Amino acid sequence: MEVRTRFAPSPTGFLHIGGLRTALFNFLWSRKNNGKFLLRIEDTDKARTVPGALENIVQTLKDFHLNFDEELYLQSERLEVYKKYAEELVANGHAYYCFCMQERLEQLRKRQQDQKQPPKYDKYCLTHQEDPSEPHVIRLNVPADKTIRFTDVVHGEIAVSSNDLDDQVLLKSDGFPTYHLANVVDDHLMQISHVIRGDEWIPSTPKHVLLYSAFGWESPQFVHLPLLLTKSRKKLSKREGDVAVKDFLEQGYLPEALLNFVALLGWNPKTEQEIFNLRELVEQFSLDKLNKAGAVFDLEKLEWLNGVYIRSLKVEDLFARISPYLVKAGFEIDKYPKEFLLRILFLEQARLKKLSEIGDRVKYFFDDPQYDPQLLIWKKTDKKIILDSLQKLQSFLQTLPQEKFTGQILEEEIKKFIEIEKLKTGEVLWPLRVAISGLEASPGPFEIMDAFGALSNGKEVVLKRLSAAAEKLF
RNA sequence: GGCCUCAUCGUCUAGCCCGGUCUAGGACGGAUGGUUCUCAGCCAUCAAACCUGGGUUCAAAUCCCAGUGGGGCUGCCA
Numbered sequence: 001m002e003v004r005t006r007f008a009p010s011p012t013g014f015l016h017i018g019g020l021r022t023a024l025f026n027f028l029w030s031r032k033n034n035g036k037f038l039l040r041i042e043d044t045d046k047a048r049t050v051p052g053a054l055e056n057i058v059q060t061l062k063d064f065h066l067n068f069d070e071e072l073y074l075q076s077e078r079l080e081v082y083k084k085y086a087e088e089l090v091a092n093g094h095a096y097y098c099f100c101m102q103e104r105l106e107q108l109r110k111r112q113q114d115q116k117q118p119p120k121y122d123k124y125c126l127t128h129q130e131d132p133s134e135p136h137v138i139r140l141n142v143p144a145d146k147t148i149r150f151t152d153v154v155h156g157e158i159a160v161s162s163n164d165l166d167d168q169v170l171l172k173s174d175g176f177p178t179y180h181l182a183n184v185v186d187d188h189l190m191q192i193s194h195v196i197r198g199d200e201w202i203p204s205t206p207k208h209v210l211l212y213s214a215f216g217w218e219s220p221q222f223v224h225l226p227l228l229l230t231k232s233r234k235k236l237s238k239r240e241g242d243v244a245v246k247d248f249l250e251q252g253y254l255p256e257a258l259l260n261f262v263a264l265l266g267w268n269p270k271t272e273q274e275i276f277n278l279r280e281l282v283e284q285f286s287l288d289k290l291n292k293a294g295a296v297f298d299l300e301k302l303e304w305l306n307g308v309y310i311r312s313l314k315v316e317d318l319f320a321r322i323s324p325y326l327v328k329a330g331f332e333i334d335k336y337p338k339e340f341l342l343r344i345l346f347l348e349q350a351r352l353k354k355l356s357e358i359g360d361r362v363k364y365f366f367d368d369p370q371y372d373p374q375l376l377i378w379k380k381t382d383k384k385i386i387l388d389s390l391q392k393l394q395s396f397l398q399t400l401p402q403e404k405f406t407g408q409i410l411e412e413e414i415k416k417f418i419e420i421e422k423l424k425t426g427e428v429l430w431p432l433r434v435a436i437s438g439l440e441a442s443p444g445p446f447e448i449m450d451a452f453g454a455l456s457n458g459k460e461v462v463l464k465r466l467s468a469a470a471e472k473l474f
Numbered sequence: 475g476g477c478c479u480c481a482u483c484g485u486c487u488a489g490c491c492c493g494g495u496c497u498a499g500g501a502c503g504g505a506u507g508g509u510u511c512u513c514a515g516c517c518a519u520c521a522a523a524c525c526u527g528g529g530u531u532c533a534a535a536u537c538c539c540a541g542u543g544g545g546g547c548u549g550c551c552a
Contacts, residue, residue, distance in 0.1 A: 172550040203547040301502040351514045429511040441513035
């Protein structure tokens with residue numbers, strides 16, 4: 001039998017991290033088995049549907065190369081289908097019309113809760129039918145005293161008493177199906193072989209199993225994934241801050257890193273490999289390597305992984321991806337030679353955790369730095385020593401032709417200069433670096449000057465900053 | 475409250491199914507040292523966990539039971 005999986009999000013918000021993982025695992029399992037991966041939008045709640053959410057889901061999947069097969073299915077376009085099947089259930093006694101008003105249901109629920117009874121519909125309408133032209137819903141007629149069993153691929157056998165199940169609404173009074181109906185009908189009609197979804201669905205799976213058998217259909221394989229948790233071990237949800245994939249992308253997490261990271265939440269390869277591209281994930285993925293326990297979404301490890309991916313990028317590629325962030329930071333990058341920009345990126349590459357950090361890090365390449373003069377003074381030296389070293393350095397660099405303004409040569413020349421002048425390395429390099437970067441922590445002075453070397457006035461800029469530094473010390 | 479479910483370092487996890495090789499392995503984060511003017515990177519070292527209690531067994535992280543703790547669900551939401 002062909003493996004057919006689906007990702008079935010509701011368009012109630014932008015795709016979030018948990019959804020991305022669910023989509024990924026469905027995708028991987030289908031690809032692993034040369035099967036099909038479907039995208040089905042479960043837009044059966046008109047009130048909760050968010051404009052733009054559908055587009056965001058489709059776009060995000062595309063960003064991660066999780067391409068779906070067949071057409072895009074929208075449940076809101078299949079209303080007649082669900083209605084037909086709901087009526088079929090009514091006809092054979094597995095469901096019934098319910099005319100109860102919201103008010104009665106609320107009272108019922110309240111009474112049950114006060115008596116510490118589990119809230120459940122009391123089947124009133126099963127025996128009190130009204131005019132079918134009156135507004136009504138269709139409810140599942142859950143039989144009493146039955147044990148409902150199903151096998152979950154990750155959890156094993158799960159058994160529940162039908163007495164603990166409520167007569168779930170299948171078709172709402174507005175003619176829309178509820179999740180339970182639409183999901184079961186579509187999974188059957190679309191011949192889904194594996195239902196891979198979050199653990200939060202385990203409690204409603206028995207209802208689904210009941211539906212499959214009421215229709216006389218075979219159930220698919222159920223694969224419930226461990227929940228993604230916040231640091232406080234609560235289910236990751238849209239409410240809790242930045243979980244929209246879009247936000248991560250905008251902060252400059254690379255899709256490859258995000259995907260790699262999310263793949264390792266609730267799944268592991270049973271080897272010590274940690275870095276995976278999509279192809280490798282397809283190769284190594286299997287359902288028996290799935291975990292049962294919920295996994296905390298740990299931002300620190302994501303940052304590390306993102307750094308790994310950033311470092312592995314070719315500078316040209318990094319440039320392509322990061323230039324929007326440079327523009328956003330206000331740098332007019334098209335006024336600078338590309339070589340200059342590439343050199344800057346090359347030296348920041350190992351330091352970046354997220355692309356969005358680039359603006360702050362490279363400011364000093366575009367604007368003269370502002371800093372406290374005290375910063376120029378290295379360790380236990382004093383103002384006088386530093387000023388002296390700065391002035392000597394200045395006149396020395398003055399004599400160097402612009403062609404010699406490349407990292408390699410500069411390093412040799414300056415080290416030679418230090419030796420001849422009998423200065424300490426730190427006395428020269430520290431203030432030099434601070435003078436040109438304005439920073440306590442930055443790339444090395446030779447690297448920075450090397451980058452400036454790609455500018456026609458590079459030497460000029462460096463010398464100007466050196467004399468500005470000397471002036472600050474007066 | 476009821477039902478379901480989970481339980482190894484702070485976090486992601488390996489080991490558990492098929493008990494001994496586990497003085498419990500890896501990674502992130504942390505600490506320390508090396509490279510070095512600083513930071514990052516890289517390299518090295520260290521600290522850090524089998525929820526508790528019973529059983530079964532010569533032997534239990536691994537099997538069984540109970541407890542505890544966490545989480546999920548309990549809507550004409552998905």
